[in-house]
Each structure stands twice: as structure tokens, then as C-alpha cells.
Amino acid sequence: MSVPLTLLGLLEREPSHGYDLKRDYDAFFGRGKPLPFGQVYSTLSRLARDGKVVISDVAPGAGPDRKRYIITDVGATEVEQWLTQPVDPEPHLQTVLFAKVVLALMLDRPAAEYLDTQRSAHLHRMRELTEIKRAGSLVDALLADHGLYHLEADLRWIEMTGARLDALRKEVRQ
Amino acid sequence: MSVVIEARDVEFSFGQTPALRGASVAVEAGEILAVMGPSGSGKSTLLHCLAGILVPDSGEILFDGARVHAMAETERSSLRRDRFGFVFQFGQLVPELTAVENVALPLLLSGVHRKQALPRARAWFARLGLDGLEQRRSGELSGGQAQRVALARGLVAEPQVLFADEPTGALDSLTGEQVMDLLVGAAREQGTTVILVTHEPRIAAYADREVMVRDGRVNAPDRVAS
Numbered sequence: 001m002s003v004p005l006t007l008l009g010l011l012e013r014e015p016s017h018g019y020d021l022k023r024d025y026d027a028f029f030g031r032g033k034p035l036p037f038g039q040v041y042s043t044l045s046r047l048a049r050d051g052k053v054v055i056s057d058v059a060p061g062a063g064p065d066r067k068r069y070i071i072t073d074v075g076a077t078e079v080e081q082w083l084t085q086p087v088d089p090e091p092h093l094q095t096v097l098f099a100k101v102v103l104a105l106m107l108d109r110p111a112a113e114y115l116d117t118q119r120s121a122h123l124h125r126m127r128e129l130t131e132i133k134r135a136g137s138l139v140d141a142l143l144a145d146h147g148l149y150h151l152e153a154d155l156r157w158i159e160m161t162g163a164r165l166d167a168l169r170k171e172v173r174q
Numbered sequence: 175m176s177v178v179i180e181a182r183d184v185e186f187s188f189g190q191t192p193a194l195r196g197a198s199v200a201v202e203a204g205e206i207l208a209v210m211g212p213s214g215s216g217k218s219t220l221l222h223c224l225a226g227i228l229v230p231d232s233g234e235i236l237f238d239g240a241r242v243h244a245m246a247e248t249e250r251s252s253l254r255r256d257r258f259g260f261v262f263q264f265g266q267l268v269p270e271l272t273a274v275e276n277v278a279l280p281l282l283l284s285g286v287h288r289k290q291a292l293p294r295a296r297a298w299f300a301r302l303g304l305d306g307l308e309q310r311r312s313g314e315l316s317g318g319q320a321q322r323v324a325l326a327r328g329l330v331a332e333p334q335v336l337f338a339d340e341p342t343g344a345l346d347s348l349t350g351e352q353v354m355d356l357l358v359g360a361a362r363e364q365g366t367t368v369i370l371v372t373h374e375p376r377i378a379a380y381a382d383r384e385v386m387v388r389d390g391r392v393n394a395p396d397r398v399a400s
Contacts, residue, residue, distance in 0.1 A: 119386070123378060123379060126375060126376065126379035127379045127381070129379070130376075130380055134355060134358075148376055148379070149376075151375070152375050159212070
């Protein structure tokens with residue numbers, strides 16, 4: 001899971017204080033592993049240094065931090081690129097895919113298209129592994145099968161998520 | 175490569191229920207195309223329209239420059255017999271015939287004499303690992319053996335296009351992959367174009383390219399750079 005990109009995505013939804021960002025991150029993406037405050041502020045500092053966010057004003061927030069962060073065009077472009085690029089099809093990437101889908105729905109982006117792009121990238125990798133299997137030894141086939149079954153599991157998740165997008169959209173945009 | 179078969183903006187309904195709503199797809203000669211999609215998406219209907227089994231309500235089906243959608247049934251029937259091959263999921267073999275007669279069937283129906291047709295059919299048995307099963311009837315074959323016989327029958331007349339609708343759907347994973355391996359190997363050797371309908375990603379991975387059918391429309395993803 002990319003914490004900087006996820007925070008940027010949350011900021012694209014609306015300008016926020018560090019405290020609110022941490023609360024939303026923990027609610028949607030933390031899954032029992034809350035983001036430490038220190039990491040939130042160090043990440044926001046780096047994003048500000050790199051011109052991806054700016055501090056707009058000092059206003060009352062829900063917590064002690066009074067700085068409100070706004071995403072810049074540079075930051076928004078980075079979020080856009082991250083969401084539209086498929087993730088390298090490797091096993092155990094479900095947390096990244098999960099974050100992308102939830103953020104895309106929050107930001108009213110075309111989540112179904114991202115899933116289609118990811119499906120295509122997965123199938124491309126599966127074709128490569130299938131070719132290795134057809135041309136190689138039994139040991140090669142065994143290794144390729146391991147990759148193929150994991151990618152297939154991701155694809156099943158992609159199909160199931162695609163079928164649930166409308167319901168998910170309602171839930172994350174409540 | 176040139177396009178050999180194509181659907182252009184095809185619409186088809188079963189009664190009041192639309193199955194295809196402007197489906198378009200073009201397949202190049204020698205290409206192996208996987209048509210994927212959830213149940214009820216219209217992928218089998220698209221295959222049946224491309225193969226001239228169903229006639230679209232509107233839109234065009236073009237094969238090798240010919241307007242399939244405008245052909246009379248007898249003309250489409252000849253096309254299916256002489257230029258196309260078929261492999262389906264279930265119940266394809268004629269139970270009264272032996273395995274080798276089943277394989278020879280498309281040749282016999284095309285008017286090839288039995289004396290020429292049976293040796294051509296027999297040659298496929300060694301090729302697909304079916305040696306010794308020539309005289310068996312479908313009830314005496316395992317699922318994988320029966321499907322390989324069906325595959326031989328689909329390819330024996332050297333069709334330009336092989337239509338395969340869930341050809342491994344009734345088989346276990348390993349047997350299914352063996353059948354796909356043989357299908358792809360034989361099709362490439364003959365230069366046969368294959369249109370493969372499947373909902374299984376591991377089977378689609380044997381194809382050169384995939385398209386998704388959703389709600390009766392075809393979504394062809396951008397090709398991922400190698």
C-alpha cells in the first residue's frame with residue numbers, strides 16, 4: 001500500500017487536516033493497522049516539499065493540528081497516473097488494488113475501467129506464463145502454475161469487485 | 175495480418191430479451207482470440223452470430239469478404255461445413271458412430287469418399303494421443319478423450335476458423351489444459367484462426383488476445399506493451 005499516494009487521493013476528495021486524513025485512512029485502508037501520527041505528518045511534509053500539496057491556512061480541525069492541506073495540480077496528476085496505471089501483476093498485490101478501487105469510487109473516477117486495465121495486464125502476464133509452461137520443462141510448468149493460480153485468484157477478485165461496484169460506491173461515498 | 179472474420183455493430187434478441195447490443199469485433203487470420211465475460215453477457219450468442227448459426231437482427235457479419243448475415247440458410251450451412259470447425263462443451267459426439275467415424279464426419283458430409291476420409295481422421299489419433307481408441311464409441315471414452323476426439327473432428331477438414339465454446343468447461347484443470355495445449359498447437363500448425371469462448375482466465379491465457387463481452391457489447395482492452 002502506498003501511503004503517500006493514498007493520502008494524496010484522500011486530499012483530492014477534499015482539503016483536510018492531518019488528523020482527519022489519519023482518521024479516514026484508518027477507517028478505509030488501515031484494517032487494524034492504524035497509521036502513526038508521525039508518519040502522517042512526515043509524509044505530508046515530504047508531499048509539501050515536493051510541491052504535491054500546499055498548506056492553505058491554519059483553521060480549527062478535529063484534532064490538535066491546525067494546518068489544512070490542499071492537493072496541487074502536480075499531486076492530482078500523480079494520483080491520476082497512479083490510478084490509471086495497472087499494478088505489476090504479481091501475487092499478493094490485493095491491498096494496492098483494493099486501495100485503488102476504493103479511492104477511484106470516492107473520487108468518482110471510472111473504477112470499472114481501472115479494473116478492465118488491470119484484468120488486461122493480468123491476462124498478459126498469464127499468457128507469458130502459459131507460454132513458459134508450454135515451451136519449458138515440468139519444473140518450469142510447476143513454477144508457472146504457481147504464478148498462474150495466484151493471478152487467477154486476483155482475477156476472480158477483480159470480477160467480483162466489478163460486479164459489486166455500484167454497492168461499493170454507495171458505501172464509500174456515504 | 176488481415177482480418178478474416180468480423181462482427182460490426184451486431185444486435186440480437188431472444189424474443190424481447192436483448193443479448194447483443196451493438197457488438198463489434200475483428201479477428202485476424204491465424205489469431206487465437208479469447209472471448210470472455212460473465213454468464214449471460216452474450217459471449218456465446220456473439221460466437222453463434224459469427225459462425226452463421228444465428229442471424230443478427232441488425233449489423234453485419236463478414237467472413238473473408240463475404241456478407242454472412244445476408245446469406246441464405248443453405249449458404250451459411252455450406253460455410254459452416256466447409257470453412258468452419260466447431261468444438262463445444264458437451265454432447266458433441268454421435269453415440270452410434272465410432273470415434274474415428276465421428277472425426278471423419280465433417281469430411282464425409284463435405285462429400286469426401288469414406289476411403290479417403292477415414293485415413294485422414296485416423297491420422298489425428300496419434301497426433302492427439304488417442305492411439306488405439308479409434309473403434310471406441312463415445313460412451314467408452316473418458317471426458318478428456320471425448321473432448322480430444324471432438325477437437326480432432328473440429329480440425330480434420332482444416333477449417334479457416336475454429337469456434338470453441340467453453341471447450342474445457344466439463345473437464346478437470348489438468349485435462350482441460352492438455353486439451354488447450356493440443357488445440358493451440360494444432361491450430362497454429364494449420365494456421366487456423368480460433369475464436370474461443372471461455373470464462374476461465376487460465377484457458378483465455380492460451381489465446382493471443384482477449385476481449386470482454388459485457389451487457390451485449392464488446393470491450394477490447396488496450397493491448398499491454400510486451
